[in-house]
Amino acid sequence: MTKNKLISSLGEFGLINSFSSRIKNDSSVLVGPGDDCAVIKWDKAKLLLFSCDMIIEGVDFLARDKPELIGRKALGVSISDIAACSGVPKYAVVSIGLPRKSKLEKAKRIFNGLNSIAREYSINIVGGDLSDSDRLVIDTSILGFVEKRRLVLRSGAKPGDVIFVSGALGALGSGKHFKFIPRVEEARYLTARFDISAMIDISDGLVQDLKHITDRSSVGALVYYSKIPLARGVKDARRALASGEEFELLFSLPKKQAAKLIMERKYKFTPIGEVVDKKKGLKLIGPSGREMDICRFSGYRHF
Incomplete structure (x- = not known):
């Protein structure tokens, strides 16, 4: 019975496929789930690229890792998705879940890492969200552009x-x-x-x-x-x-x-x-x- 079936029986990509097969997008979406970025109609010359990534303490990094490097990685993985489609990253929103007992200095250092790589690639961080969490979680969503002929x-x-x-x-x-x-x-x-x-x-x-x-x-x-x-x-x-x-x-x-x-x-x-x-x-x-x-x-x- 499916109600007792574990997600591990499908695996990561099996679970993704089970969800994406049920998604129906309109004609503005040229490429949906299944690639490094979603590809969306923009204008006569360019396409919009859209991607997101999440990193979690204990899975993608450890609590003892340098906060600046954690912040850098959080946005860097999304920039890499844009690169894989030959695009130029432009805008990002960042959502962070932090334990309420986290030190303010650590939060500032995480932001410094995020902001540093954003400036390096001329990316505008235009918003995001903060929430209480039992461990550090950072989710980044990124928009970029690519010429149609270079996608x-x-x-x-x-x-x-x-x-x-x-x-x-x-x-x-x-x-x-x-x-x-x-x-x-x-x-x-x-x-x-x-x-x-x-x-x-x-x-x-x-x-x-x-x-x-x-x-x-x-x-x-x-x-x-x-x-x-x-x-x-x-x-x-x-x-x-x-x-x-x-x-x-x-x-x-x-x-x-x-x-x-x-x-x-x-x-x-x-x-x-x-x-x-x-x-x-x-x-x-x-x-x-x-x-x-x-x-x-x-x-x-x-x-």
């Missing part, structure tokens, strides 16, 4: 495309989950010069987020173990496959443009695989050339 979703990858990633992976435990750089500049650079077919930011792990692209694009993918760029000190690429909260860009583009991108020197973009037919699934090509089912390296899930 990138998870759903455009095609067989033959080359898969790239920005930066280096596997740095979990190094503090990158607080100090990451939302890749707005890199995304804008890419879409100004290349035909990026699909893109996502790596928040739940390389494998899991690549699966979001392959599912939405109805394709398969091959990832080459030896090609994955590893963060300093990381020796095993298996760590990079499942490491979440990297917030690097994972994207695809036509093979004929891949060579040109590899030659680019302004930013680090590394080819790690290729898009294939859906029936080939999602596979990891190991150092010996043997195929492995990559899905066993699953990333982070809330349930």
Whole structure:
């Protein structure tokens, strides 16, 4: 019976799908649930991007973590969503749940972190809400804009495309989950010069987020173990496959443009695989050339 069924039996993405399948939006919504941002009609040249994220003490950070870094992360994860669609973030509202016994100094330091990254990316914080809570919770909602011709979703990858990633992976435990750089500049650079077919930011792990692209694009993918760029000190690429909260860009583009991108020197973009037919699934090509089912390296899930 469904009334006694636990949400863990569906899992995070199963629960999302069960809700989103019942949502009916009007024609102003071009893209609803299922991508990094909702995409809404705006004017003849631009589209409105809308996203939100929530971070919770004990899940996304610890009470002992620096308040400034907590505030920075809260807005940074939402900025990264806008970047994944090649947009420019513009407005944000922030809601915070705080235990009533929290020290005022801590609350100020959290705000300083929020305000600092907002100023860094020229984002206007235009409102929000405060509430009493048994632990610290921060929810951010963000609006951005993207030119129609530069919008990138998870759903455009095609067989033959080359898969790239920005930066280096596997740095979990190094503090990158607080100090990451939302890749707005890199995304804008890419879409100004290349035909990026699909893109996502790596928040739940390389494998899991690549699966979001392959599912939405109805394709398969091959990832080459030896090609994955590893963060300093990381020796095993298996760590990079499942490491979440990297917030690097994972994207695809036509093979004929891949060579040109590899030659680019302004930013680090590394080819790690290729898009294939859906029936080939999602596979990891190991150092010996043997195929492995990559899905066993699953990333982070809330349930």
